[in-house]
Amino acid sequence: MQPDQAPPPPSRSRHARNPLVMVINFLLTLAVLTIIGVGALLYWGKGQFEGPGPLKQEASVIIPKGSSLGTIADRLEENGVISDTLVFEAGIRFYKNQNRMKAGEYAFAPGASMKSVMEDLVEGNAVFHSVTFPEGWTSWQIVQRLNADPILVGDIEEIPAEGSLLPETYSFTRGTTRQKIINEMQQGMSAALADVWEGRAQDLPVESPEELVTLASIVEKETSKADERSRVAGVFVNRLKKGMPLQSDPTILYGLFGGEAWTRDRSAITRSQLNAQNPYNTYQIQALPPGPIGNPGKASLEATANPSRTNDLYFVADGTGGHAFAETYKQHQRNVAEWRRLERELRAKEAEEASQQEAAGE
Structure with a gap:
């Protein structure tokens, strides 16, 4: 027996052999492959863009x-x-x-x-730097620190008015101008002063916010202890009410040397300096000086605006970094005598230690 012969393959459709259909098929195939390729590329790129980077350390x-x-x-x-x-x-x-x-x-x-x-x-999550200005610094001192900062840029055209800057810590990014920091300090002082002036005691012997800044700048220079500011302010307020001179040593120094008064040791005031003509010398005038002697911080502004209610008229260093206060001159004289005794003991102790160090060195 002979097997049946297999039927021949069907002939191709005329449509399949049409050149237009062939082109369309090619384009469709190409489009599908392109879509697949682009998708793969996007998937890979997304992984590269969102995946861990090559950085080994910050x-x-x-x-x-x-x-x-x-x-x-x-x-x-x-x-x-x-x-x-x-x-x-x-x-x-x-x-x-x-x-x-x-x-x-x-x-x-x-x-x-x-x-x-x-x-x-x-x-803009840039690195922030900071610069700090101690309370009581003069505008000249503040400008010197700004000029010395290597991160800040630009020049300060003129030294700002004394008492117009709020001493604090200010943050900034690289490339910030020095004038921008000055502007922020001026805005800070304006805001702080407006707030403090609004809540001041109504019987203060000051006529304006500017006079409050002047008095606060003296308080700032007289004590570095936070718990003494209000009491020191109270002494000066009592003196102003009685028409007594403030007799504040820092005012003498500022009148003689301006903003550079505290750039070197000038703690000991000479008799000639005390007697020299000086519009800021509160031993010579029975009123506030013509302007601030530094830039007080907000704490000193607040203490001056609401001073302690005491009868104190005098204070002198007590040897511990603080002060001894007195209502009468007689009490004050006793406190002064005690301070001078402590000074003598301190000098004697320092001389003894220096002598011992010299002997040990030999």
Whole structure:
């Protein structure tokens, strides 16, 4: 027996052989492959953009003002923060952040992803520095510290008015101008003074917020102890009410040397300095000096605006960093005598220690 012969394959459809159909099939195939390729590329790029970066240890990078996206990407790659500038730039453009990144100094953690780097740059999470001004510093001293700070930029055109700056700690980013810090200090003082003046005691012998600053600046220079400010202020308020001179040594120094009065040791006032003509010398005038002798802090402003209710008219150092207060001159004289005794003991002790050190050295 012979097997049946297999039927021939069906002939191709005329439509399948149509050139237009062939082109369409090719384009569809190409489109599918392109979509698959783009999808794979996007998936890979997303992983690169959101995955851990190459940074092994924390690094700081400065992004100059006006930097282009390409410049930023290059700088980050140079510092080892990112591994691929093309992926970084593509991710930035995908999120439409190419014009939203901020200049500044940035600190990036080890393994920071490109996405987190982008977020820091867009949000402006720059490194903050700080500068501190002690309470009572003069405007001249404040300007000197600002000029010495290597992070700040720009010049200060003139020394601000005494008493117009609020001494505190101020934070700033790299590239901040010195004048901006001055502006913040002036705004801070204006706000603090307005608040304190609003809540002042109504029987204060001062006529304006400016006079309050002047008196507070003297209180600031007379004591560094927080619990004494109100009592020292009370002494000066009592004296002003009685028409007595304030007799504050720091006012003499400021009148003689201005803002540079406390740049070197001038604690001992000579008789000639005491007698010299000096509009700030509160031994010679029975009123407030013509202006502040420094920039008081808010605590001194508050203490001066609401001084202690005592009958004290005098105070002198007590040897512990504080003061002994008195209502009468006789009591004050006893306190002065005690202070001088303590001074003699202190000098004798210092001389003895110096002698012992000299003997040990020989």
